[in-house]
Amino acid sequence: MGLFETFAISGSGLTAERMRLDLIASNLANANTTRPPGETPFQRQLALFQTRYAGGDGSLGSGPLSGLGGVRVKQISLDTAPGRQVYDPSHPDADPGGYVTYPNVNPINEMVDMMAASRAYEANLTALDSGKELFLRALSIMQ
Protein backbone atom coordinates (compact mmCIF):
# COMPACT_ATOMS: atom_id res chain seq x y z
CA MET A 1 0.00 0.00 0.00
CA GLY A 2 1.60 3.22 -1.18
CA LEU A 3 0.14 5.22 1.69
CA PHE A 4 1.98 3.24 4.28
CA GLU A 5 5.45 3.06 2.75
CA THR A 6 6.97 4.41 5.97
CA PHE A 7 5.33 1.66 7.97
CA ALA A 8 6.75 -1.10 5.80
CA ILE A 9 10.25 0.39 5.89
CA SER A 10 10.29 1.00 9.63
CA GLY A 11 8.67 -2.37 10.19
CA SER A 12 11.49 -4.10 8.36
CA GLY A 13 13.93 -2.20 10.58
CA LEU A 14 12.03 -3.31 13.68
CA THR A 15 12.09 -6.94 12.57
CA ALA A 16 15.79 -6.82 11.75
CA GLU A 17 16.78 -5.16 15.03
CA ARG A 18 14.60 -7.60 16.89
CA MET A 19 16.50 -10.44 15.26
CA ARG A 20 19.78 -8.80 16.26
CA LEU A 21 18.55 -8.59 19.86
CA ASP A 22 17.56 -12.26 19.72
CA LEU A 23 21.06 -13.20 18.58
CA ILE A 24 22.63 -11.15 21.36
CA ALA A 25 20.36 -12.83 23.88
CA SER A 26 21.39 -16.20 22.48
CA ASN A 27 25.08 -15.24 22.71
CA LEU A 28 24.65 -14.18 26.33
CA ALA A 29 22.69 -17.29 27.18
CA ASN A 30 25.45 -19.46 25.72
CA ALA A 31 28.34 -17.48 27.18
CA ASN A 32 29.21 -20.36 29.50
CA THR A 33 28.30 -23.30 27.28
CA THR A 34 31.17 -25.77 27.02
CA ARG A 35 31.54 -28.66 24.60
CA PRO A 36 33.62 -31.83 24.93
CA PRO A 37 37.11 -31.54 23.47
CA GLY A 38 37.19 -32.07 19.69
CA GLU A 39 33.81 -30.44 19.13
CA THR A 40 33.50 -26.83 18.00
CA PRO A 41 32.46 -24.66 20.93
CA PHE A 42 29.59 -22.22 20.62
CA GLN A 43 30.57 -19.30 18.41
CA ARG A 44 29.27 -15.79 18.76
CA GLN A 45 26.53 -15.12 16.20
CA LEU A 46 26.20 -11.84 14.36
CA ALA A 47 23.39 -10.58 12.16
CA LEU A 48 24.47 -9.28 8.76
CA PHE A 49 22.10 -6.63 7.45
CA GLN A 50 21.36 -5.88 3.83
CA THR A 51 19.34 -3.16 2.13
CA ARG A 52 16.05 -4.53 0.92
CA TYR A 53 14.94 -2.92 -2.29
CA ALA A 54 11.36 -2.46 -3.29
CA GLY A 55 11.98 -5.06 -6.02
CA GLY A 56 12.05 -7.61 -3.20
CA ASP A 57 14.98 -9.73 -4.36
CA GLY A 58 17.81 -7.28 -3.83
CA SER A 59 17.35 -5.85 -7.30
CA LEU A 60 16.68 -2.21 -8.02
CA GLY A 61 13.22 -1.61 -9.37
CA SER A 62 12.28 1.27 -11.60
CA GLY A 63 10.76 4.50 -10.37
CA PRO A 64 11.71 7.12 -7.81
CA LEU A 65 10.88 4.96 -4.80
CA SER A 66 12.69 1.85 -6.02
CA GLY A 67 15.39 2.12 -3.37
CA LEU A 68 12.96 2.25 -0.47
CA GLY A 69 12.30 -1.20 0.84
CA GLY A 70 13.92 -1.12 4.25
CA VAL A 71 16.38 -3.63 5.56
CA ARG A 72 16.59 -7.36 6.01
CA VAL A 73 18.91 -9.79 7.75
CA LYS A 74 21.02 -11.24 4.95
CA GLN A 75 22.61 -13.99 6.98
CA ILE A 76 23.75 -14.97 10.45
CA SER A 77 27.52 -15.03 10.47
CA LEU A 78 29.70 -16.74 13.05
CA ASP A 79 32.56 -15.07 14.86
CA THR A 80 35.44 -17.50 14.31
CA ALA A 81 37.78 -16.00 16.92
CA PRO A 82 39.24 -18.65 19.24
CA GLY A 83 37.40 -19.29 22.48
CA ARG A 84 38.51 -18.50 26.00
CA GLN A 85 40.73 -21.19 27.59
CA VAL A 86 40.25 -21.84 31.30
CA TYR A 87 42.35 -24.29 33.31
CA ASP A 88 39.93 -26.55 35.16
CA PRO A 89 41.03 -30.22 35.11
CA SER A 90 38.00 -31.41 37.08
CA HIS A 91 35.57 -30.08 34.45
CA PRO A 92 33.84 -32.85 32.44
CA ASP A 93 34.59 -31.03 29.17
CA ALA A 94 38.28 -30.44 29.92
CA ASP A 95 40.82 -31.57 27.30
CA PRO A 96 43.73 -33.87 28.27
CA GLY A 97 45.79 -30.83 29.24
CA GLY A 98 43.10 -29.76 31.72
CA TYR A 99 41.87 -26.75 29.72
CA VAL A 100 38.20 -26.05 29.06
CA THR A 101 37.29 -23.99 25.97
CA TYR A 102 34.58 -21.44 26.66
CA PRO A 103 32.74 -19.62 23.82
CA ASN A 104 34.27 -16.47 22.37
CA VAL A 105 31.44 -14.41 23.86
CA ASN A 106 32.41 -11.39 25.90
CA PRO A 107 29.39 -10.34 27.98
CA ILE A 108 30.56 -6.73 28.07
CA ASN A 109 30.66 -6.51 24.26
CA GLU A 110 27.28 -8.16 24.11
CA MET A 111 25.77 -5.68 26.56
CA VAL A 112 27.07 -2.76 24.51
CA ASP A 113 25.74 -4.35 21.30
CA MET A 114 22.43 -4.85 23.06
CA MET A 115 22.23 -1.17 23.94
CA ALA A 116 23.01 -0.26 20.34
CA ALA A 117 20.37 -2.67 19.04
CA SER A 118 17.68 -1.45 21.39
CA ARG A 119 18.44 2.18 20.58
CA ALA A 120 18.23 1.34 16.89
CA TYR A 121 14.89 -0.36 17.56
CA GLU A 122 13.68 2.79 19.30
CA ALA A 123 14.86 4.92 16.38
CA ASN A 124 12.79 2.81 13.99
CA LEU A 125 9.82 3.10 16.32
CA THR A 126 10.20 6.87 16.37
CA ALA A 127 10.29 6.99 12.57
CA LEU A 128 7.14 4.88 12.50
CA ASP A 129 5.41 7.14 15.01
CA SER A 130 6.41 10.16 13.03
CA GLY A 131 4.98 8.67 9.84
CA LYS A 132 1.72 7.97 11.63
CA GLU A 133 1.67 11.46 13.09
CA LEU A 134 2.12 12.99 9.63
CA PHE A 135 -0.67 10.85 8.24
CA LEU A 136 -3.05 11.93 11.01
CA ARG A 137 -2.07 15.59 10.54
CA ALA A 138 -2.79 15.27 6.84
CA LEU A 139 -6.17 13.72 7.67
CA SER A 140 -6.98 16.68 9.91
CA ILE A 141 -6.87 18.91 6.83
CA MET A 142 -10.23 17.47 5.92
CA GLN A 143 -11.84 18.17 9.28
Added chain:
Amino acid sequence: MVDPLSSLPPLPPLIGPTAGPGAALAGKTEGITVAFGDMLQGYLDQLVSAQAKSNALTTEFVAGGAVDISQVAIAMEESSLAMQLLLEVRNKVLDAYETLLRMPV
Protein backbone atom coordinates in the same frame (compact mmCIF):
# COMPACT_ATOMS: atom_id res chain seq x y z
CA MET B 1 -27.44 -6.87 -3.29
CA VAL B 2 -27.20 -3.90 -5.61
CA ASP B 3 -23.69 -2.50 -5.81
CA PRO B 4 -24.25 1.04 -4.52
CA LEU B 5 -21.19 2.39 -6.28
CA SER B 6 -22.00 1.08 -9.71
CA SER B 7 -25.45 2.63 -9.49
CA LEU B 8 -23.90 6.08 -9.15
CA PRO B 9 -24.26 8.17 -12.27
CA PRO B 10 -20.90 8.47 -14.00
CA LEU B 11 -18.99 11.52 -12.83
CA PRO B 12 -16.68 13.45 -15.09
CA PRO B 13 -13.29 11.76 -14.84
CA LEU B 14 -10.86 13.15 -12.31
CA ILE B 15 -7.24 13.69 -13.12
CA GLY B 16 -5.00 12.52 -10.34
CA PRO B 17 -3.28 9.57 -8.76
CA THR B 18 -5.19 6.33 -8.91
CA ALA B 19 -6.06 4.64 -5.67
CA GLY B 20 -5.92 1.06 -6.83
CA PRO B 21 -3.25 -1.42 -5.80
CA GLY B 22 0.02 -0.83 -7.57
CA ALA B 23 -1.07 2.67 -8.34
CA ALA B 24 1.31 4.58 -10.53
CA LEU B 25 3.53 6.98 -8.64
CA ALA B 26 2.75 10.65 -8.59
CA GLY B 27 4.28 12.40 -11.55
CA LYS B 28 3.65 9.42 -13.77
CA THR B 29 -0.09 9.88 -13.60
CA GLU B 30 -0.40 12.56 -16.22
CA GLY B 31 -3.21 11.68 -18.55
CA ILE B 32 -4.60 8.93 -16.34
CA THR B 33 -8.27 9.48 -15.68
CA VAL B 34 -10.22 7.62 -13.04
CA ALA B 35 -13.86 7.95 -12.17
CA PHE B 36 -14.51 8.86 -8.56
CA GLY B 37 -16.61 5.75 -8.04
CA ASP B 38 -13.79 3.53 -9.27
CA MET B 39 -11.33 5.34 -7.06
CA LEU B 40 -13.54 4.83 -4.04
CA GLN B 41 -14.11 1.20 -4.94
CA GLY B 42 -10.35 0.65 -5.29
CA TYR B 43 -9.75 2.26 -1.95
CA LEU B 44 -12.47 0.15 -0.33
CA ASP B 45 -10.82 -2.99 -1.71
CA GLN B 46 -7.52 -1.86 -0.25
CA LEU B 47 -9.13 -1.28 3.13
CA VAL B 48 -10.74 -4.71 3.09
CA SER B 49 -7.43 -6.38 2.25
CA ALA B 50 -5.62 -4.38 4.95
CA GLN B 51 -8.18 -5.49 7.51
CA ALA B 52 -7.98 -9.09 6.33
CA LYS B 53 -4.19 -8.98 6.65
CA SER B 54 -4.46 -7.50 10.14
CA ASN B 55 -6.92 -10.20 11.15
CA ALA B 56 -4.78 -13.00 9.74
CA LEU B 57 -1.63 -11.72 11.44
CA THR B 58 -3.40 -11.26 14.77
CA THR B 59 -4.84 -14.76 14.62
CA GLU B 60 -1.45 -16.24 13.78
CA PHE B 61 0.27 -14.28 16.52
CA VAL B 62 -2.27 -15.28 19.17
CA ALA B 63 -2.01 -18.89 18.03
CA GLY B 64 1.72 -18.75 18.65
CA GLY B 65 2.90 -18.47 15.05
CA ALA B 66 6.25 -17.08 13.98
CA VAL B 67 5.04 -13.47 13.66
CA ASP B 68 6.83 -10.50 15.10
CA ILE B 69 4.68 -8.37 17.42
CA SER B 70 5.77 -5.29 15.48
CA GLN B 71 4.31 -6.73 12.27
CA VAL B 72 1.00 -7.34 14.03
CA ALA B 73 0.94 -3.84 15.52
CA ILE B 74 1.81 -2.25 12.17
CA ALA B 75 -0.87 -4.20 10.30
CA MET B 76 -3.47 -3.19 12.90
CA GLU B 77 -2.38 0.43 12.75
CA GLU B 78 -2.46 0.42 8.95
CA SER B 79 -5.99 -0.90 8.80
CA SER B 80 -7.13 1.55 11.47
CA LEU B 81 -5.58 4.52 9.64
CA ALA B 82 -7.03 3.36 6.32
CA MET B 83 -10.43 3.19 8.00
CA GLN B 84 -10.04 6.72 9.35
CA LEU B 85 -9.09 8.01 5.92
CA LEU B 86 -12.11 6.34 4.37
CA LEU B 87 -14.36 7.82 7.04
CA GLU B 88 -13.01 11.30 6.34
CA VAL B 89 -13.63 10.87 2.63
CA ARG B 90 -17.15 9.63 3.32
CA ASN B 91 -17.81 12.59 5.64
CA LYS B 92 -16.62 14.97 2.95
CA VAL B 93 -18.85 13.39 0.33
CA LEU B 94 -21.86 13.54 2.66
CA ASP B 95 -21.07 17.16 3.51
CA ALA B 96 -21.02 18.03 -0.16
CA TYR B 97 -24.30 16.20 -0.71
CA GLU B 98 -25.99 18.00 2.18
CA THR B 99 -24.69 21.34 0.98
CA LEU B 100 -26.29 20.61 -2.38
CA LEU B 101 -29.55 19.65 -0.67
CA ARG B 102 -29.67 22.92 1.23
CA MET B 103 -29.17 24.94 -1.91
CA PRO B 104 -32.17 27.22 -2.42
CA VAL B 105 -33.82 26.78 -5.77
